[in-house]
Amino acid sequence: xxxxxxxxxxIVGPEFVSDSPEEKYIYSMDPGTMPACEPDIVxxxxxxxxxQKIVQTANAHRVPVVPMGAGLVLxxxxxxxxxxxxxxxxxxxxxxxxxxxxxxALVEAGTSQGMLQAHLKKHxxxxxxxxxxxxxxxxxxxxVCIHGSGHMSHAGGFHSDMLNGLEVVLPTGExxxxxxxxxxxxxxxxxxxxxxxxLFLGWAGTTGVITKLAIKLYPNYPYxxxxxxxxxxxxxVPDILYQITGTQVAEDVTTWMTPKPDWAAGFMHCNVxxxxxxxxxxxxxxxxxxxxxxxYIDDKTGGFLPLPSMMKQxxxxxxxxxxSLFADVRKGGGFEYVGAIMPVEIFPExxxxxxxxxxxLAVSYSMGCRIIGVNHSMMFFYAYAFNxxxxxDIARAQGALEETNKRVLDMGGVPWKAxxxxxxxxxxxxxxxxxxxxxxxxxILDPNGIMNPGNWEDN
Amino acid sequence: xxFDLQEAKREKANINNGKDSRVLTECATCYACEEYCPYGNxxxxxxxxxxxxxxxxxxxxxxxxxxxxxxxxxxxITPMKVTAPVIDMCYFPMLTGSIRExxxxxxxxxxGSDVFCNIMWLHFARNSVIRDRLPKVIENIWHFYLRDSGVxxxxxxxxxxxxxxxxxxxxxxxEVPFRPIHVFEYISGRxxxxxxxxxxxxxxxAYQRPCSNRLIPEIQHWVDEIxxxxxxxxxxRTYDRENALCCGQVLRAHQREEMADEIQNRxxxxxxxxxxxxxxxxxxxxxxxxxxAAAEKGLFPIHLSDLCQIALDGNAPKG
Numbered sequence: 001x002x003x004x005x006x007x008x009x010x011i012v013g014p015e016f017v018s019d020s021p022e023e024k025y026i027y028s029m030d031p032g033t034m035p036a037c038e039p040d041i042v043x044x045x046x047x048x049x050x051x052q053k054i055v056q057t058a059n060a061h062r063v064p065v066v067p068m069g070a071g072l073v074l075x076x077x078x079x080x081x082x083x084x085x086x087x088x089x090x091x092x093x094x095x096x097x098x099x100x101x102x103x104x105a106l107v108e109a110g111t112s113q114g115m116l117q118a119h120l121k122k123h124x125x126x127x128x129x130x131x132x133x134x135x136x137x138x139x140x141x142x143x144v145c146i147h148g149s150g151h152m153s154h155a156g157g158f159h160s161d162m163l164n165g166l167e168v169v170l171p172t173g174e175x176x177x178x179x180x181x182x183x184x185x186x187x188x189x190x191x192x193x194x195x196x197x198x199l200f201l202g203w204a205g206t207t208g209v210i211t212k213l214a215i216k217l218y219p220n221y222p223y224x225x226x227x228x229x230x231x232x233x234x235x236x237v238p239d240i241l242y243q244i245t246g247t248q249v250a251e252d253v254t255t256w257m258t259p260k261p262d263w264a265a266g267f268m269h270c271n272v273x274x275x276x277x278x279x280x281x282x283x284x285x286x287x288x289x290x291x292x293x294x295x296y297i298d299d300k301t302g303g304f305l306p307l308p309s310m311m312k313q314x315x316x317x318x319x320x321x322x323x324s325l326f327a328d329v330r331k332g333g334g335f336e337y338v339g340a341i342m343p344v345e346i347f348p349e350x351x352x353x354x355x356x357x358x359x360x361l362a363v364s365y366s367m368g369c370r371i372i373g374v375n376h377s378m379m380f381f382y383a384y385a386f387n388x389x390x391x392x393d394i395a396r397a398q399g400a401l402e403e404t405n406k407r408v409l410d411m412g413g414v415p416w417k418a419x420x421x422x423x424x425x426x427x428x429x430x431x432x433x434x435x436x437x438x439x440x441x442x443x444i445l446d447p448n449g450i451m452n453p454g455n456w457e458d459n
Numbered sequence: 460x461x462f463d464l465q466e467a468k469r470e471k472a473n474i475n476n477g478k479d480s481r482v483l484t485e486c487a488t489c490y491a492c493e494e495y496c497p498y499g500n501x502x503x504x505x506x507x508x509x510x511x512x513x514x515x516x517x518x519x520x521x522x523x524x525x526x527x528x529x530x531x532x533x534x535x536i537t538p539m540k541v542t543a544p545v546i547d548m549c550y551f552p553m554l555t556g557s558i559r560e561x562x563x564x565x566x567x568x569x570x571g572s573d574v575f576c577n578i579m580w581l582h583f584a585r586n587s588v589i590r591d592r593l594p595k596v597i598e599n600i601w602h603f604y605l606r607d608s609g610v611x612x613x614x615x616x617x618x619x620x621x622x623x624x625x626x627x628x629x630x631x632x633x634e635v636p637f638r639p640i641h642v643f644e645y646i647s648g649r650x651x652x653x654x655x656x657x658x659x660x661x662x663x664x665a666y667q668r669p670c671s672n673r674l675i676p677e678i679q680h681w682v683d684e685i686x687x688x689x690x691x692x693x694x695x696r697t698y699d700r701e702n703a704l705c706c707g708q709v710l711r712a713h714q715r716e717e718m719a720d721e722i723q724n725r726x727x728x729x730x731x732x733x734x735x736x737x738x739x740x741x742x743x744x745x746x747x748x749x750x751x752a753a754a755e756k757g758l759f760p761i762h763l764s765d766l767c768q769i770a771l772d773g774n775a776p777k778g
Contacts, residue, residue, distance in 0.1 A: 230521045263528035303519030306712035308747035
């Protein structure tokens with residue numbers, strides 16, 4: 001490692017390499033429950049060429065490489081499970097192009113959600129990207145890689161669906177471009193070429209290092225509103241979501257269920273966010289959404305909360321600040337959730353599961369879902385807060401997460417951005433031929449097994 | 460709702476006799492009938508009573524249940540020494556910034572869920588919640604604040620509280636051991652005391668009369684007197700006084716959005732067309748509901764108390 005340290009220093013400059021204990025400690029964990037795993041070295045490249053050289057060096061020495069954005073995935077995917085180099089991409093944060101008319105942004109992989117949001121607000125106020133409800137420091141690339149979702153996911157699907165193209169440094173050091181950018185100066189789409197982006201999405205950094213990406217942008221409307229539909233019967237929620245999303249006028253449809261404050265316990269809240277160019281159009285959209293659920297309003301089984309505009313502001317915030325408040329509900333700042341991708345029709349079972357586990361393990365919980373596409377699926381989340389200074393509390397949250405993962409799989413859902421133990425549960429359920437194919441693809445791309453080892457491996 | 464005289468008599472008889480009536484499902488709960496009734500027979504309270512008996516909820520059941528839970532007394536009230544004037548801000552702490560010198564002289568402020576008057580359940584067919592909670596609220600105010608402080612007057616900042624203590628309580632046979640005073644009466648007296656310092660507003664104002672004021676029309680004259688004292692010209696318009704329109708928020712709770720839109724626009728356009736520069740509120744719910752829309756129409760939304768403060772000290776409202 002001493003020799004590698006010197007080589008890395010030459011590549012990126014000595015100020016961007018560290019093997020000091022305090023740095024390694026910080027990079028050994030994320031805010032979730034997974035135990036710490038220290039890297040040997042942390043390095044911050046400033047360009048694709050530097051990433052290339054680092055990967056080539058690591059390959060030559062058979063040293064693991066763990067790509068990292070902001071390290072906020074919460075499920076420990078950027079921990080160096082087998083030591084080696086953590087490749088912190090934050091210096092590569094340039095916004096390279098905003099193509100207004102084709103509505104896309106080309107950014108380096110370390111560009112944060114907040115940077116892109118601020119840049120668009122300042123220079124392209126008519127455009128926005130689909131921001132997740134993550135801290136603004138989270139990277140655009142990281143969220144695309146994990147099949148994240150955000151405030152345009154009803155309109156545009158997973159964030160990986162909003163990907164137009166990639167630049168990737170392969171584990172063997174070659175730089176490849178995927179999408180229209182492979183043959184054109186424009187990063188406008190993944191189609192019509194063979195779509196190789198799937199080799200790098202959902203793989204937890206085990207197949208290469210993304211250095212640039214282009215994502216779709218959307219109209220940023222001057223008028224925005226939210227309706228909060230409330231009901232008390234989980235069995236009717238799938239149809240309510242089906243009816244609302246069927247209008248296709250919303251940008252984001254989410255649900256939330258929480259036992260605190262007391263008035264929220266037992267109620268399902270469905271937030272429907274939408275925007276418009278004019279106030280008249282906004283009202284027209286509101287009426288369309290309402291008419292979709294009119295039968296529930298008429299029979300009094302559900303309805304929209306009467307919220308004055310000042311009380312709507314917290315539901316219109318992007319990202320939603322409320323979620324970070326929940327993260328500290330137990331004090332100590334520990335927060336992790338099982339986000340499970342599921343069909344919307346199993347919402348009632350998913351809800352009952354959350355209540356059951358919270359009751360059984362006495363954990364503080366919050367549940368909800370974000371609709372992906374036109375009710376095509378949902379990211380249902382079970383969030384558990386814990387006190388990081390209390391090992392027993394961490395263990396309790398870990399237990400809740402593990403049980404949730406297992407039962408989600410039994411229900412037909414798939415844990416999202418799965419922790420290493422959850423990956424094992426998924427592999428056990430997975431069609432063996434599929435897993436074998438994953439293994440073969442990975443072996444071709446990464447013959448020396450240097451990329452984020454310990455993930456997506458059969459133990 | 461529109462009726463000819465015969466139908467109105469028939470529907471009223473149906474309500475009186477506990478029979479079905481379209482009034483019970485179509486009522487917008489504007490309280491106007493309570494004001495119009497020349498005999499003090501409390502027609503609106505009977506409508507609400509019948510709605511509750513028959514389970515005819517104006518709002519969806521989850522909305523009603525959740526609102527009742529949200530506004531329930533938290534039971535966190537503790538004894539506090541107060542001195543007159545004691546200003547009751549009901550549930551709404553966001554307007555406590557309005558209670559300041561010179562208009563209010565060394566005031567004590569009480570606020571919170573445990574002193575919330577609960578009159579709003581008239582809009583939700585829930586007289587039972589009022590019967591359950593209002594006596595406790597009155598007891599809280601008396602026991603925790605007024606009695607041991609030797610104060611027997613309570614200045615009600617909102618029409619809702621004053622109407623609850625003076626009108627609703629007696630109709631529901633609930634005793635009130637203190638003397639409620641409407642904030643308008645207090646303000647009017649203070650403006651007299653501070654007469655020499657008043658800088659007339661010299662502006663045209665429209666007043667948004669709240670639904671709960673229909674229960675206490677006898678205090679309406681104070682509004683005119685206050686405007687006169689601060690040099691504000693209350694514009695003559697169609698939808699004022701006995702012909703006032705609802706702010707629309709209750710209609711939204713009843714899921715009647717398009718009716719709410721129409722009424723709000725009609726109301727604000729009426730203010731604007733009458734030449735008003737300010738849209739003046741007393742009810743915090745009306746203000747929260749209409750302020751933004753009023754501002755979009757070029758009207759300056761302001762609480763009546765803050766308008767008086769401007770006349771006294773020229774300072775913009777706080778809080």
